[in-house]
Amino acid sequence: MNYRQVRFFTNFCGVCIHNVSIPVLGDFSYGELILQTKDGKDFGYAQIISEEAWSLISTICEQECGFNPKNINPELSIFQSVAVSCADELNAKQYSKEFPLCPNCGAKLSSYNDDLIDYDADIPVVTWTHFMGLTKDKQKNMVINLWDKEKNQQK
């Protein structure tokens, strides 16, 4: 597994009343993304701009689902949710479509700050090995199903 160093910042969760650490990317982070497992405990780093799976999923969404990457929302968030759902699990946990969650209680944090540095740490690079190993038909079906599911949820 590959790792990438990211900077964690101190944030406050108003739900469990705890200080928690959330990794935030810097100003030059175009095309990079931090994902978090659904329980909020683990983070993953994705360099989506050079990620083969990310562009493949985008292409399938464009060809099969009418996705236009130039349209910002809600299509872009549907696409991102689809791409995240296709990622390999981390520590047998799926990645959440929401960011950031409280690592302590799992609640969605309404806002987060990057003015109080806590520490630097290595987090795993997100992979799409399972998805990339599927046949072209299975990849297509998986993406179309996820797209429809996401679209219905956002209505």
Ligand SMILES: [Zn+2]
């Ligand atoms: Zn909390």
